[in-house]
Structures are given as C-alpha cells and as structure tokens.
C-alpha cells in the first residue's frame with residue numbers, strides 16, 4: 001500500500017521535513033520555508049482560514065452594517081472594545097485574517113512552483129520496469145500460454161488502445177496513463193493564484209457608493225454627492241470617477257394585491273435620463289433590479305425605494321422655514337417610513353418634526369399603522385419640537401435623525417402634541433409657533449455606483465481552476481504491467497495493475513485486459 | 529390546470545412522499561435490526577493485500593452465521609429501495625407542481641428550498657446507488673429526506689407565490705441547482721463517512737479477535753467505503769466551486785450590485801468550500817487518510833447544513849428569504 005503514496009512529484013521531496021537543523025541562518029530559513037510549503041501546513045492554514053472567517057458572520061461588521069456595530073458597542077461596553085481591538089468588527093480586513101491568507105498564498109506558490117518542474121520531468125518519463133513481485137499488487141491475474149505466443153505484442157496493442165503510454169522491457173510491457181491528473185492539479189492551484197490576484201485587484205482599486213435620489217431630482221458622479229462611499233485602498237478620488245450625471249424621471253412599483261404574499265413587491269423600475277460626460281448627448285434608460293446600467297466601467301444599480309413626503313413649514317413670523325421633500329426610511333414590509341423634518345431657520349424658535357409616513361394608514365391598536373406598501377391612503381403622523389436657534393457648527397448631521405438634546409417637545413392640553421395629515425392638509429403648531437402643510441409626496445430610489453476591476457481575471461481564474469479540478473479529480477492515473485515468465489517449463493503471463501490516484505481500486509480493468517490477452521479457446525485457462 | 533390546482537396537488541404529493549420515505553426508512557431499519565442479532569465470527573479482514581480475482585478485497589464476503597438472516601436482510605433492503613423510488617417519484621411530482629403553481633423555479637423560500645434540497649439528496653443517492661452499490665446507505669438517506677420533508681411541511685410551509693424581484697434571474701436557477709445537487713452529494717458523502725468510521729472501528733475490533741454484527745459485516749470494507757465517499761465528494765466539490773464561487777457571485781452582482789460582500793451565507797459557503805478542500809488535501813496526505821479525512825468530511829457536511837438552516841434562522845443577512 002505504500003506505493004500509493006508514491007504519487008507524481010511527491011517523492012522528490014520529503015513530505016514532512018525532519019526536525020529543525022542544528023545551525024546556520026540559511027539552514028533555518030530553508031527549514032522554515034519547507035515547513036511553510038509542506039502539505040500539512042497547507043492543511044492547517046486551510047482550517048485556520050475556515051475558522052477565521054466564522055466570527056465575521058456572527059459579529060456585526062462595519063463594512064456591512066455600521067449601525068449594528070455601534071449598537072453592539074453600546075450594548076456591550078466591556079466586550080465591545082475588546083472585540084474592536086481584535087479586529088472582530090472588520091474581520092476580513094483585519095491583520096490576522098490577512099496574515100492567514102497571505103501565508104496560505106505564499107505556501108501555495110512555494111508548493112506548486114517546484115512541482116511544476118517535477119511534473120515536466122515526470123511527463124517525459126517512460127513507464128518504469130515491472131516490480132519483481134507483481135502478485136503483491138492490488139490488481140493481479142495470471143494465465144498460461146504456448147511458449148511461442150505473441151502475447152506481449154497483443155498487450156502492447158491493447159494497452160495503447162486503452163490510451164496507456166507503453167514501454168517494452170525484456171519479457172515485459174509497462175504502461176502508464178493519467179498524466180493529466182497532475183497537470184489538472186497544477187492548473188487548479190495556479191488558477192487559484194490568478195483568481196486571488198483578480199480579487200485583490202478589485203478590492204484595491206474598486207469603489208462602491210450609494211445615494212438616495214428623490215424622483216425628479218438628479219445626481220452627478222462626484223464624491224460629495226454620495227451618501228455613503230467605500231473606496232478600495234488604492235482608489236484615487238474624484239479623478240477616478242467617471243463624470244456622468246443623471247436625473248430620475250419617474251419610478252414605478254407594483255405590489256402583489258392579493259393572495260398570501262400580498263404586499264410583496266413584484267417589479268420596480270426607475271426611468272432615467274443620463275449623460276455619460278457633461279458634453280455627451282442625453283440618453284434614457286429603464287433601471288430595474290437585475291438590470292444595471294453600465295457607464296464607463298462603473299455599474300449603476302437600483303437597490304431600493306421609499307417615500308419622501310413634501311411639506312412646507314411656516315414659522316411663528318409667517319415665513320417659510322422649510323419646503324420640499326424629506327426622504328423617510330421604510331421600517332417594515334408595509335413601508336411605515338420614519339423620518340424627520342428640520343427647520344433650523346425658523347424664528348423666533350427653531351422647529352423640528354419627527355414621525356411616520358404611512359402609505360396605507362389604518363388605526364390599529366397602538367395607533368396608526370400602514371397595512372400595505374403602496375400609497376392607498378397616505379398619512380403623515382408626526383410630533384414637533386422647538387428650541388433656541390443654535391449657531392452653525394458646520395458639523396455634519398444625519399438627515400434622518402433629530403438631535404433632541406436642545407429641543408423641547410410641543411404640548412397641548414398637558415399632552416404631547418401630535419398631528420395626522422392627509423395630503424393637502426395643514427396643522428397649526430401650538431402657541432402660535434407656526435404651521436406645517438403636507439403638500440404631497442414623492443418616491444425616492446436608492447442607487448449604487450460600483451466599480452470592481454479584476455473581476456474578469458478572478459472569473460477566468462476560477463473557471464480555469466474548475467477545469468483543472470476536473471482533471472485532477474476525475475483523471476485516474478494508473479500503471480499496468482504484462483510480463484511473460486517461464487515457470488517450471490510452463491509459460492505464464494502475469495497482468496498486474498497499480499492505482500496511483502486516491503480513489504483506490506482499479507475496478508475490473510485488469511480483468512478486462514487479461515481477458516483480451518487470453519488466446520481464444522478455454523483449453524489453457526488458469527484461474528488465479 | 530390552474531395555479532391553485534397545482535398548488536393543491538403539490539400539497540398532497542409532498543406529505544404522501546414523506547410517509548413513503550418514512551416507510552422506506554422503517555424497512556431499512558428492519559434490515560439493520562435483523563443483522564444486529566446475528567454475529568460474524570471469522571475475522572477475514574486483511575490489510576488490502578489479499579484480493580480476489582475481481583479486484584474486490586476478500587473482506588467483502590464475510591461468513592455470516594445464519595444464512596437465512598442474510599436473505600431477510602436483502603429482502604428488507606430491496607423493499608426499502610423500492611419504496612425510496614416510489615417516494616422519489618411523488619416527491620419529484622410535488623416539487624414540479626409547486627414550481628408550476630408559482631410559475632417559477634421552486635426555491636424562493638425556505639420551504640421550497642427544503643423540498644428541493646431533499647429531492648437533490650434523493651437524486652444523488654439514486655444516481656449512485658447502482659453504480660457504487662450504495663443500498664446500505666438506505667437507512668441514513670431515507671431518514672434525512674423524511675426528516676427534512678416532515679420539518680418543511682410542519683414548520684416551514686409557505687403558500688405558493690411569485691418571487692420578490694431580487695430573486696429573478698437565471699443565474700439563480702444555476703446557482704441554486706448547483707448548490708442543491710452538491711448539497712445532496714455532501715449529504716451522501718457525509719453518511720458514507722459516518723458508516724466508514726463505524727465499520728473501521730468494527731474491523732479493528734475483529735482484527736483484535738472480536739466479532740462484528742452481520743449488518744456491519746454486510747457493509748463493504750471500510751477501505752472501499754472510504755473510496756466511495758471520496759468519489760461522491762469529488763463529484764460535489766467542483767460543482768460546489770462553480771455554484772458558490774461563480775454562479776453565486778454573478779447572481780449577487782445582478783441582484784445587489786456586488787459580487788462578494790462577506791454576507792453570512794457567503795462566508796459559510798466559503799467555509800464549506802475550504803473544509804472540503806481540506807478534506808481533499810487530507811486524503812492526499814499520509815497519516816490523514818482514512819479516519820481523519822472522514823471526520824473532516826462529516827464536519828464539512830455539518831457546516832453545509834448549518835449554512836442552510838442555522839444561518840437562515842440565526843443570523844440576518846441579505847440571503848434571508850421572503851416569508852422565511
């Protein structure tokens with residue numbers, strides 16, 4: 001059984017380097033390198049990679065959901081900072097995760113490059129002489145022939161027909177096939193390197209940004225216009241962004257009206273007008289989920305949608321302090337959407353509002369709720385705040401949250417003040433502080449622009465890797481020997497096979513070959 | 529037929545198939561129960577050197593004390609396989625009518641993915657059962673399928689309906705069918721590895737002078753089961769590579785605008801991939817072949833199952849299904 005280990009190439013280098021050398025820097029380096037490129041190290045590193053990837057799926061990740069990360073930090077004041085130190089909030093960019101895959105990468109290169117030359121030598125090698133005791137091999141049969149038989153010639157033909165490489169020795173024929181297995185294996189590992197380079201390329205030079213655009217409004221592709229932008233490490237800023245601009249003309253969405261999945265979105269599409277550069281002609285495109293728009297190497301995706309109520313706020317002095325659409329963020333499948341309206345310029349006191357837009361409002365047990373995602377009965381249900389005018393700080397502020405630390409909630413008859421409006425209706429604020437009018441509502445769409453170079457390389461790498469894998473896994477390398485021997489005056493033909501792949505088992509191939517070699521007629525058959 | 533009729537037919541076929549699979553399981557359980565009672569005395573296991581003319585190790589033909597128990601076991605096994613075929617046909621009908629009812633591929637939610645994935649297990653088993661003589665896996669396979677189908681009908685049922693737009697794409701078809709078929713093969717490979725470990729232990733006991741029950745004696749040699757597990761997993765690995773590292777990212781790019789986002793489901797698919805790569809490495813490394821490799825194959829199977837069940841239920845991510 002030991003011979004199964006004797007795979008192409010494996011014999012040229014000890015599988016396990018023996019203990020550390022006694023002295024010498026070079027010796028040490030060589031020993032370390034051997035350790036790193038040994039198969040066992042690869043095995044351990046693969047396990048470490050698998051284990052290391054797990055926490056990223058259990059602990060919230062900054063790159064995926066930064067809000068969850070900050071929630072986690074608030075909820076676990078002791079554990080949070082520790083996790084942060086360990087890089088658990090950004091596992092796939094952490095030093096230790098990178099270390100694992102870099103080591104694996106080096107090990108991979110160090111492992112397959114030397115095997116390449118071993119392989120080229122092996123490919124040119126002739127099938128070796130038969131071992132002395134063929135009957136020790138896993139597949140073995142024998143039979144008797146006449147002394148002047150041409151059985152070796154027949155064997156040569158038969159083995160060639162079975163696509164073996166054949167070599168004649170004195171009184172024996174050696175044959176081997178399945179050289180492509182190792183080629184497949186090498187192709188697989190080299191293609192993995194290719195794929196990893198493609199993947200690394202994309203995460204270095206790529207970028208991804210999202211922006212929320214209210215229908216009717218436009219967007220031009222500069223960093224300042226994005227709500228959220230994730231550049232790769234080597235991204236060069238605005239100069240790397242293609243200079244397109246677009247306007248969202250219209251947005252349509254259809255929801256399932258009845259049946260058990262009532263309310264599930266069936267299709268949504270955004271009508272765009274766009275220019276690839278400031279000087280190019282205006283074009284139009286219907287943007288749909290699954291149908292991105294390709295723009296000079298970047299792709300534009302439709303990620304989501306929602307409602308933006310249009311309101312006008314008048315202050316205590318009768319001046320318009322805010323007017324326009326305010327995007328609200330959907331909180332559930334029925335698009336109950338939460339949002340805020342800020343009027344910092346209102347006088348004598350600044351005003352702010354917070355609450356829900358309900359596209360299909362009904363009065364539930366706990367007050368108004370939305371029961372359908374489409375706009376069948378839109379209502380605005382909000383409360384208001386007032387406060388001293390604050391000096392401009394220039395500090396960026398979320399447009400989806402109201403900083404209530406310096407604001408006081410309006411009250412009416414000793415209760416918190418609340419209002420519910422249908423489109424076109426107005427509410428007067430308590431204490432003659434002003435009024436708010438629900439003019440109507442628009443929809444907004446969330447767009448994503450992304451650029452991932454190197455994907456073609458990664459794809460080609462993986463496809464080649466699969467091709468190599470098929471060769472490596474399905475090609476069955478094996479050797480066959482046919483030998484004619486004189487045994488006490490009788491001429492005995494021995495047929496034996498050795499399986500050199502990890503499948504174990506030659507099936508009935510040896511039997512089939514033997515059968516084809518036996519001369520016709522049952523007279524001289526001998527059972528093994 | 530209208531969509532509702534199809535849905536109705538599907539809702540009849542799936543529970544019926546579950547019952548038939550359960551009966552098949554009972555039949556296979558009897559096969560094992562009969563075998564447990566009788567004991568193999570002769571220790572015929574030799575280290576792979578001794579081989580019969582057909583290349584099969586001699587250990588494949590152990591002497592059973594009571595010959596008639598062998599016949600009864602064969603009969604139970606045949607009935608089990610026959611019932612499995614019947615269950616499979618009903619199951620296939622149930623999945624197809626479900627697709628016709630919803631007018632799309634039947635894997636838009638967890639209920640549908642369960643009935644489709646368990647169908648994949650049945651397919652892989654029935655494809656390989658003759659070729660690799662896998663009848664002895666009947667108990668494990670029917671148990672897994674009946675359990676998944678029962679759970680799907682009782683706990684995960686969702687009425688048929690169209691897909692949410694993000695799930696529309698033929699890449700989804702490719703991605704999920706590759707994942708389901710390789711999942712079926714992971715399951716068969718996992719079961720084989722479990723039996724390998726059991727049989728290898730029994731063989732060691734016999735070598736040390738002990739005995740082995742007839743139901744274990746009837747199994748192929750541990751070594752040959754190890755080889756079969758390898759073949760099944762070698763079939764699964766390239767398919768999983770394609771489904772998860774090619775079709776999956778292409779679909780994700782279409783649907784969400786990124787190829788790879790370290791979403792929990794993606795992470796666990798990659799972990800599954802890495803574990804099976806480790807399995808293949810282990811088989812090629814002296815000292816890791818056999819028991820350790822089989823253990824890795826079982827770990828890989830659990831990781832796959834966790835990805836399918838655990839991640840959907842415990843961890844939130846973009847792969848969560850409409851209505852679970």
Ligand code: HEM
Nearest residue numbers: 007037038039042104107108111185472473805808809812
């Ligand atoms: C990204 C990491 C790696 C992956 C995913 C991977 C995957 C695989 C797979 C799937 C096989 C099975 C092919 C077969 O059975 O013929 C294989 C074989 C092999 N790998 Fe890797 N590998 C990786 C890294 C390495 C490294 C670092 C080494 C070097 C120590 C290595 C050395 C080998 C060898 C020698 C074989 C051949 C085994 C045989 O002859 O069957 N691999 N690898």
